[in-house]
Amino acid sequence: MRRFAFAEPSSVKAASDILADRKARALPLAGGIDLLGELKDRIVEPDLLVNLKAIPDLDFVRFDSDGTLRLGALATLTAVAENDRIGKELPAVAQAARSVGSPEIRNVGTVGGNLCQRPPLPARAACSSSSGRRSRSTSHW
Numbered sequence: 001m002r003r004f005a006f007a008e009p010s011s012v013k014a015a016s017d018i019l020a021d022r023k024a025r026a027l028p029l030a031g032g033i034d035l036l037g038e039l040k041d042r043i044v045e046p047d048l049l050v051n052l053k054a055i056p057d058l059d060f061v062r063f064d065s066d067g068t069l070r071l072g073a074l075a076t077l078t079a080v081a082e083n084d085r086i087g088k089e090l091p092a093v094a095q096a097a098r099s100v101g102s103p104e105i106r107n108v109g110t111v112g113g114n115l116c117q118r119p120p121l122p123a124r125a126a127c128s129s130s131s132g133r134r135s136r137s138t139s140h141w
């Protein structure tokens with residue numbers, strides 16, 4: 001594994017400022033399930049890792065008064081899968097979170113990391129409609 005520096009900003013603004021500095025060649029680190037493997041395999045070689053876990057209160061799972069669901073980037077997949085209200089009112093969201101990996105992965109893996117993960121293999125996405133079915137490489141997205 002290549003050597004890298006480690007930053008632990010304590011606010012979203014501080015993390016964003018570091019990550020916006022292109023010269024820093026920095027990557028955000030959440031649960032680390034995907035990213036640590038990519039570092040070991042030298043798939044990514046950043047100069048700096050920005051640990052988001054030091055930012056307080058970014059793991060929220062809450063509903064607004066109008067019923068809108070809000071998920072913090074550091075909310076774990078387990079927190080989403082096991083939330084009673086999500087299970088009752090948005091069962092597809094709970095089901096999606098429950099479908100990821102194993103309990104160990106869901107306990108550590110975050111919503112932000114899941115959404116931002118790099119596809120491990122070149123993949124194709126397909127969609128169907130009444131006019132037919134199309135499939136494209138995800139690299140086109």
Ligand SMILES: Cc1cc2nc3c(=O)[nH]c(=O)nc-3n(C[C@H](O)[C@H](O)[C@H](O)COP(=O)(O)OP(=O)(O)OC[C@H]3O[C@@H](n4cnc5c(N)ncnc54)[C@H](O)[C@@H]3O)c2cc1C
Nearest residue numbers: 028030031032033034035073100101109110112113114116
């Ligand atoms: C055995 C195994 C099985 C798996 N099964 C599934 C599966 O069934 N379905 C599935 O979807 N995934 C699966 N995964 C992928 C993955 O582990 C999870 O999706 C998990 O949610 C990743 O979250 P993390 O917090 O560990 O992310 P990390 O590993 O910390 O980060 C992943 C990527 O996202 C970036 N990132 C993290 N947080 C942010 C943020 N807030 N803003 C911007 N970028 C960010 C990182 O820089 C990195 O590039 C699996 C992984 C393993 C090892």
